[in-house]
Amino acid sequence: MAYGYPGGVTFPVVGMVGGGQLARMTHEAGIPLGIKFKLLSDTPQDSAAQVVGDVVIGDYRDLDTLRSFARGCDVITFDHEHVPTEHLRALEADGIPVRPGPDALVHAQDKGVMRARLDAIGVPCPRHRIVSDPADVERFAAEGAGFPVILKTVRGGYDGKGVWVVRSSKEAAEPFRAGVPVLAEEKVDFARELAANIVRSPHGQAVAYPVVESIQVDGVCDTVIAPAPGLDPELAGQAQELALRIAQELDVVGHLAVELFETADGRILVNELAMRPHNSGHWTQDGAITSQFANHVRAVLDLPLGDPRPRARWTVMANVLGGDYPDMYYAYLHCMARDPQLKIHMYGKDVKPGRKVGHVNTYGDDLADVRERAAHAAGYLRGTITE
Amino acid sequence: MAYGYPGGVTFPVVGMVGGGQLARMTHEAGIPLGIKFKLLSDTPQDSAAQVVGDVVIGDYRDLDTLRSFARGCDVITFDHEHVPTEHLRALEADGIPVRPGPDALVHAQDKGVMRARLDAIGVPCPRHRIVSDPADVERFAAEGAGFPVILKTVRGGYDGKGVWVVRSSKEAAEPFRAGVPVLAEEKVDFARELAANIVRSPHGQAVAYPVVESIQVDGVCDTVIAPAPGLDPELAGQAQELALRIAQELDVVGHLAVELFETADGRILVNELAMRPHNSGHWTQDGAITSQFANHVRAVLDLPLGDPRPRARWTVMANVLGGDYPDMYYAYLHCMARDPQLKIHMYGKDVKPGRKVGHVNTYGDDLADVRERAAHAAGYLRGTITE
The missing domain is CATH 3.30.470.20 (ATP-grasp fold, B domain)
Structure with a gap:
């Protein structure tokens, strides 16, 4: 890392993508550490954008915006998990450290990838399987999980959003409507x-x-x-x-x-x-x-x-x-x-x-x-x- | 106070004059409180200006600058004690709460005023007197304080600056050179x-x-x-x-x-x-x-x-x-x-x-x-x- 702090003091610049409260509180914690904190935020009204000195307003889904933001940073980290994996790889290819890196972060972005990986390393998880339609949910329940079944979109859910608890395959139509992969999990007692x-x-x-x-x-x-x-x-x-x-x-x-x-x-x-x-x-x-x-x-x-x-x-x-x-x-x-x-x-x-x-x-x-x-x-x- | 927080949430705006580390750490402490912090700083490189979102660069000795800064604030407070008293009175006359107010702050700005007031309310202080020249320092020592004597410019000193320890009136010329009032104090053992x-x-x-x-x-x-x-x-x-x-x-x-x-x-x-x-x-x-x-x-x-x-x-x-x-x-x-x-x-x-x-x-x-x-x-x- 080449540290570039103004005035010749070589304290580094941490770039955080996302202007929510996690970025706000990370900035707060970074002040005593003497690091310089740079923020990429959707709007100037976002929670962190209100209190951070060095804010770039832009869309993290746009690679040019991300690249331009990252050029002023010694490391990139995140307030949320929504930055596309291919963008993170592009930043890494540009020589910007991305932490956590895309190969790690995909496990927090995609619940299907996460479950497969945790299975592979022997970490105990609820029963689970990617399901393709309500009939497949029925089969998943019959294989031992039983109803109710939890259905989750593999990407994009949080705080109960993108999550459904279904008591039968009749209730299982909605999660499939968006056309994104759906993970079925047993409802753990x-x-x-x-x-x-x-x-x-x-x-x-x-x-x-x-x-x-x-x-x-x-x-x-x-x-x-x-x-x-x-x-x-x-x-x-x-x-x-x-x-x-x-x-x-x-x-x-x-x-x-x-x-x-x-x-x-x-x-x-x-x-x-x-x-x-x-x-x-x-x-x-x-x-x-x-x-x-x-x-x-x-x-x-x-x-x-x-x-x-x-x-x-x-x-x-x-x-x-x-x-x-x-x-x-x-x-x-x-x-x-x-x-x-x-x-x-x-x-x-x-x-x-x-x-x-x-x-x-x-x-x-x-x-x-x-x-x-x-x-x-x-x-x-x-x-x-x-x- | 009329609170004016963006987005309809009526959390107030604290304006701090001065961009030093005290302002930096006050901003840090204000973030969890949810208040909006606005800074008047001499330069963008100042300690607090590096980390605060809402910074006005300007000279606190200029009343127009102060007035313009204060218009966006629900209260004005300070990183340092150097704002002229008359400017603070002007802000108060404009209806801006100034805390501490000028009548209090003058005691931290002027050591002569401070000593006189503490005497009046019976607070124990070292022996002290405003002195006019080296001969007067000699008299102050002879009246009971003895040498060495501490000489302080009544305004502007900090961290040992504007303070002299003199062993005789012969060493006492320098403090008087600036032509500002000088306070003599006994050197307390x-x-x-x-x-x-x-x-x-x-x-x-x-x-x-x-x-x-x-x-x-x-x-x-x-x-x-x-x-x-x-x-x-x-x-x-x-x-x-x-x-x-x-x-x-x-x-x-x-x-x-x-x-x-x-x-x-x-x-x-x-x-x-x-x-x-x-x-x-x-x-x-x-x-x-x-x-x-x-x-x-x-x-x-x-x-x-x-x-x-x-x-x-x-x-x-x-x-x-x-x-x-x-x-x-x-x-x-x-x-x-x-x-x-x-x-x-x-x-x-x-x-x-x-x-x-x-x-x-x-x-x-x-x-x-x-x-x-x-x-x-x-x-x-x-x-x-x-x-």
Whole structure:
């Protein structure tokens, strides 16, 4: 890498593609690191574009735009997984380090590729198969998965979008309408959802965060508890090892979130992979020695990684979703007054019902108290709690 | 205040005058708060201008520039104390809240005004008097202060600049050459220096951080230890009460740093005041529940203040000064590798010998270890420690 920091100080330029809240919080974490952060954002109103100094407005799907953006950067990384693989290969051919690289990132972009690869390296997954039509879904269920079956478009889904739960092949027409490949998965009768988050650098250093519990509501992450309460230490270790092994086998660089199902009989199965800072790691901003965002920046620059250990017995993250009222400012003021220890993280996004517009972190020794404080603040900001 | 956040979300715009590292770190702290941060900076290369999205390049000494900048802001606050008082009054007359206001800020701008006011409210200070020439310095010494005498220009000094220690009236010519008022102060035979940092909001809410020890080298802050080791709890309480009283009497809004001398016989005397985030409060970024920067933003917006309590038994801040070698990147990499818990804060400034270009924070239970880690990192980055 040829570092080109203005004024002769050779601190590098990290280019991030995508202007969402993950880029916003990565910029925040990059400021103390002294790195220069450059953003490619769709619009100037995007969450990160509001706060970053060096912003290029452009379309990441346009290769010329990406190439021009990348020329000012020492490394390219991502707020989202939507950049076409062939564009990433073109950047690499231009000599720009892309981290995670296209060969790794495809596993977070394409659920079919991900499942095939995890099978090949012996990672436990729910039963799954690419299906071609509703009759094929029927066969998949009959082969042992049973109904309901989960159908997912292999590309482009998130936060419950691009995902269907069907009770019979009669309900399975819609996922096939777009003409894109569809993955069928068994509906796992899980006890709870976990996430094993790790960060890996190009030279292979890796750190593992404590395994967390992730509580979803309507397919959207609602609450994360770090560490996962009552988790068998052996299973926690297995989950961390699994995430580290996936990162190594897939050559992931940066933050890797491995979303897991914990079954009632004490097994873990991989649900999803994300190769970027992830909602299940937001607790680290206030609850770990080094946040996922700081470690992601350190990893993509091949800097030594920071200590991932927790700073508190318990940390709870609760997402703030938009409610009916577009102005959160007075609710925000109320939350600060009620709980002077509350850590609020707002994304600068317009409030729309159900949209993630921020999150709160709380921490302490008493889990019930820590959870109540996070839930109250998130609910109050959304407008579902009115006292 | 009429909040004008784009997109209908009524989060306010904080305008900060001055593009130094304090503005850089205030922006960093403002990102999670969801506020919009606007900067008036001398040049695009300034520390904060590199990382802030909304930057106006201009001269704060020009009233038209200030007025135009302020029109887009809901409140104006400061990275430094150099904005002329009459300009601040003009902004107030335009209806822009200025926090701290000119009547408070003048006490941090003019050491003569500060001393007179502290005398009037009964705050203990070193012996002092405005002096007119070297013969007058002789008289000041003879009246009881004795030599050496400290001479300070009443305006414009910082980090040892604008300050002289004279052993006789023969050495006292230089301070008078500029033709600006000069304050004489006794050289206090102090045991150590402390700082009592508080944050106060317009409606009078205030929080006090633990009193810290500040170790100066060649007139520049080198190390801050939080809390001050072995400080008599009664004296710590007195120092906090003193800082809160000064803030109330002077109507300070935002962060107030009260730099103190602790005498060998257990008294405290006020050395300096700063009405902005301050070097003696940088430890709060990693060592307190709410940082001085976040609380400064909350205060100037009259939001409820965050908890100032420490998160660790000991936190140590060490300033990183420039050394002979302009490129710190490999030293920085070494420090990260040596101490994965180290918190580095770089300012993006060109390295010049003796210039503050960053700081490090360390924390833990063992003070000797925490101090060694901070001192090693700061020394290694400067180039004075080579292993």
